[in-house]
Amino acid sequence: MGSATREALSNSRSALAGLGGKAQLATGEQLLAAGRVLGTSFQLRAALADPSGDRDAKLSIVNAVFASIDASARELLGVIATNVWSSEDDLLAGVEEIGIRVLAQSAPSSDIEAELFAFGAVVQSDSQLELAVGSKLGSDESKAALIERLLGAKASKQSVAIVSHLVQQPRGRRIGELLRFATSVVADEAGLAVATVTTASAISAEQLTRLTAALSANYGRGLRINHVIDPSLVGGVRVQLGDEVIDGSVASRLNELRLQLA
Structure with missing residues (x-):
């Protein structure tokens, strides 16, 4: 910039x-x-x-x-x-x-970040949907109509408006990048940053609260946490905040060990 x-x-x-x-x-x-x-x-x-x-x-x-x-x-x-x-x-x-x-x-009571994150997770798990919202062949009108069908009854009008705009004007960005950008802007407007915490299995609400407090103290600002479960991590925690990644997962350490042995 x-x-x-x-x-x-x-x-x-x-x-x-x-x-x-x-x-x-x-x-x-x-x-x-x-x-x-x-x-x-x-x-x-x-x-x-x-x-x-x-x-x-x-x-x-x-x-x-x-x-x-x-x-x-x-x-x-x-x-x-x-x-x-x-x-x-x-x-x-x-x-x-x-x-x-x-x-x-305009929507202080709506959890727009969570809605955008949830939609991103759905798109990431469905290659056909990702193609439908990201294809250059589809018209803007058809993409906007698809977003309305998918989110109209499930998300706030603000989230629908944001996603509809992003798929109509991606400017060379993939849908995952678009949604991460929008989520970070929404969080920043509330004075927060967004961190994605990935664990191998579910963790308790108390553990997530302690982790959020520790990360907020470390970064010096409030955080909104998106929690993802990925069994391939085996164990440990991976945290991503913007472009910074803290990977303390077992899978990461095993991979480092394999590289050293090679």
């Missing part, structure tokens, strides 16, 4: 904070929809991502093209568009992130 994008993201997040926690579901949905419009229009995307472009001209474009979206969504999109991004793709990523953060704010 370039320095321009880091500053643009910071400014965009500050604009979201300026809404004072009044984010609405429709605002987040409209922002993500605007991002998809930008993704399909090279001219529009280029005009808003041009680092030398005039600020007032960009605002005029946003107000003209997206006149139908609500005032909050248009205001946030205007802030995003008038900042300088390192690339056009970073601009799209910025719209996506702010849209997901708005949706997270």
Whole structure:
């Protein structure tokens, strides 16, 4: 991530904070929809991502093209568009992130992270489903309809909106990566980080609570834990937080021993 994008993201997040926690579901949905419009229009995307472009001209474009979206969504999109991004793709990523953060704010009582994680686990275990939501051959409309059928009655409207957007605009990312990104953004909006804890067998709620407390103390921030059971680990625990992996599993140690013997 370039320095321009880091500053643009910071400014965009500050604009979201300026809404004072009044984010609405429709605002987040409209922002993500605007991002998809930008993704399909090279001219529009280029005009808003041009680092030398005039600020007032960009605002005029946003107000003209997206006149139908609500005032909050248009205001946030205007802030995003008038900042300088390192690339056009970073601009799209910025719209996506702010849209997901708005949706997270609009559902403080819903466990969106858990819903996204659960859907990711289902997709990972079903190769046909993964192909259906990730194929370049399927239309955006058919993918959105599939997500509605799968999640509409089981998950929050916020989670459905996030997943529907991700499968329509993957930008070269696989579904697992898309869901991990969205989960991390939702957790960060709540001041948390997401850690995936994998064990060979089920552990008690008390053990999971102690592990969460220990990891939170180690990383210096609150954590939301996703627990996965994988018998192939044999024993021990593997923890993944972002790109960092702590592998204390028996399987990992056995593999290290095999490498040493080889």
